[in-house]
Amino acid sequence: MITIDQFNFKGEKVLIRVDFNVPLDVDFNITDDSRITATLPTLNKILGDGGSVILMSHLGRPKTGPEDKYSLRHILSHLSELLGKNIKFATDCIGADAVELAAGLVGGDVLLLENLRFYKEEEKGDRDFAQKLASMGTFYVNDAFGTAHRAHASTAIIADFFPGKKAFGYVMAREVENANKVMKAPQRPLTAIVGGAKVSDKILIVENLLEVADHIIIGGGMAYTFFKAQGGEIGNSLCEDERLQTCREILEKAKAKGVAIHLPSDSVIADKFAADANTQNCNSNAIPSGWMGLDVGVSACDDFKNVLLNSKTILWNGPMGVFEMDAFSKGTKTVAEAVAESTQNGAFSLIGGGDSAAAVHKFGFDDKVSYVSTGGGALLEYFEGKTLPGIAAIVEG
Numbered sequence: 001m002i003t004i005d006q007f008n009f010k011g012e013k014v015l016i017r018v019d020f021n022v023p024l025d026v027d028f029n030i031t032d033d034s035r036i037t038a039t040l041p042t043l044n045k046i047l048g049d050g051g052s053v054i055l056m057s058h059l060g061r062p063k064t065g066p067e068d069k070y071s072l073r074h075i076l077s078h079l080s081e082l083l084g085k086n087i088k089f090a091t092d093c094i095g096a097d098a099v100e101l102a103a104g105l106v107g108g109d110v111l112l113l114e115n116l117r118f119y120k121e122e123e124k125g126d127r128d129f130a131q132k133l134a135s136m137g138t139f140y141v142n143d144a145f146g147t148a149h150r151a152h153a154s155t156a157i158i159a160d161f162f163p164g165k166k167a168f169g170y171v172m173a174r175e176v177e178n179a180n181k182v183m184k185a186p187q188r189p190l191t192a193i194v195g196g197a198k199v200s201d202k203i204l205i206v207e208n209l210l211e212v213a214d215h216i217i218i219g220g221g222m223a224y225t226f227f228k229a230q231g232g233e234i235g236n237s238l239c240e241d242e243r244l245q246t247c248r249e250i251l252e253k254a255k256a257k258g259v260a261i262h263l264p265s266d267s268v269i270a271d272k273f274a275a276d277a278n279t280q281n282c283n284s285n286a287i288p289s290g291w292m293g294l295d296v297g298v299s300a301c302d303d304f305k306n307v308l309l310n311s312k313t314i315l316w317n318g319p320m321g322v323f324e325m326d327a328f329s330k331g332t333k334t335v336a337e338a339v340a341e342s343t344q345n346g347a348f349s350l351i352g353g354g355d356s357a358a359a360v361h362k363f364g365f366d367d368k369v370s371y372v373s374t375g376g377g378a379l380l381e382y383f384e385g386k387t388l389p390g391i392a393a394i395v396e397g
Helices: 040-049 072-083 096-103 120-124 127-134 157-161 170-183 199-209 223-229 241-257 298-309 330-344 354-362 376-383 389-395
Strands: 013-017 052-056 088-090 110-113 139-142 166-168 190-194 215-218 260-262 266-270 279-283 292-296 313-317 348-351
Touching (some): 040 052, 040 072, 040 170, 072 088, 088 096, 096 110, 127 157, 157 389, 166 389, 170 313, 170 348, 190 298, 199 241, 199 376, 241 260, 260 298, 266 298, 292 330, 298 330, 313 330, 313 354, 313 376
Parallel strands (some): 013 139, 139 166, 190 313, 313 348
16 A cells, blocks of 8 residues: 555645544534544654645535534634644635635645635546645645545545555545454454444345355344245334345355344333333343334344354444434444454454444453454445545545
C-alpha cells in the first residue's frame, strides 16, 4: 500500500479527504468524536514534516445545498482543541474564500473546507468540481475509509490530478490491513457474527464469509427469516418472505462447506415494539402469534459466548437485538463481553462499524477489542469482495 510513511511533506499543501461525518446533538455538540481522533496521527505526521493541511469532508445528507445544521463550522472549535492550534475555515469548499485561504497556507497551517455535499457535484463524481478542489493542493491523501465505497469527486475522481503524489492516510491503511487479517490470513477458528434487521442487507457478506469462516453466528431481526425458512413459527417477528429460499440456500451451502451456522435457539420476545412491552423468553422457532423476537435469549447467549471464547479471529457486524432499548440489549452486550474476553485471551477481533461500533462504545468495550472500523458500509462492501473506488484511485497509479 502507498501510505504517507513513504513521503516527506515539507513544503507540500496536502488535500486530505477525511470522514468527519460525526453525530451532533441539538446544540451542535459532537457526541462521538472517534472519527476525528482516528485521523490525528495522519494530520500530525504531515504537519510534523512541515506540510500544511487542507481538510475535506461531508457532514450529514444535505439535500438542497447549504444548510447551517450541516455546516462543518460546528466541529471547528473541537478540532482546534484536539490539534492544539487555530484552524482556518473556508465558508465555501471551492469558492474564492477557499482558494485565497489555501494560497496563503504555510507549513503547520490547517484549513477546513465547508461541507463538500453542499455541492451536488460531489456525490455525482463531477470532474470539474474535483479539479477545483485539486487546484488548491500539491498532494492528495485519502484517509476516509467510511466513504471509500463511493466514487465521489473527493474520494476517487480527485486522485487523477495527483499522479505520483497521492497516498493513503493511517486510518485507510489500518482499515485495509485489519480487514485483510480476517479475510486473507485469519488465525482459526474464524467466527463471523452477523446481525441486523434484514437478510437482504447481509446476503453478499454471508455468502463471501462462507468461503473463509469456520463459524457464522446470526442474530438480530434477520434470524427470524432463517427460522421461517425452516418451517418455524415466528409470530410477528421481522421477516422477509421473499428471502426464504435464499436462507435455505445459505444453510445448504454452509453444510456443504462444513461451516457451522449458529442461530439463536431462544429469543426474548415482546407483545409490541416498545421499551415498556411485556416480555418473555421462548424458543425462536415457536413464537406465539402477536409476539415478536427482539433479542436473542438466555440459552442463545450461552451458546454464542461458548463459540466466541473458542475463536481465534472474530468479525462482528450487526447487533443481536434492539440494543438501544435496555430490555432488549442483553444479547448484544453478552456478545460484546465475549468478544472482549476472547480478545484478552489472544484472539483478533474486528468490529465492523455502524451499529456494532455503537454497541461496543455503549457498553464500554472500545479499548478491549482489537480494532473498531470507522466505516460500516465501506467495510461491508470490502468483505463482499467489491472494489472500493477510494482505494482503487490510489492503488491504480
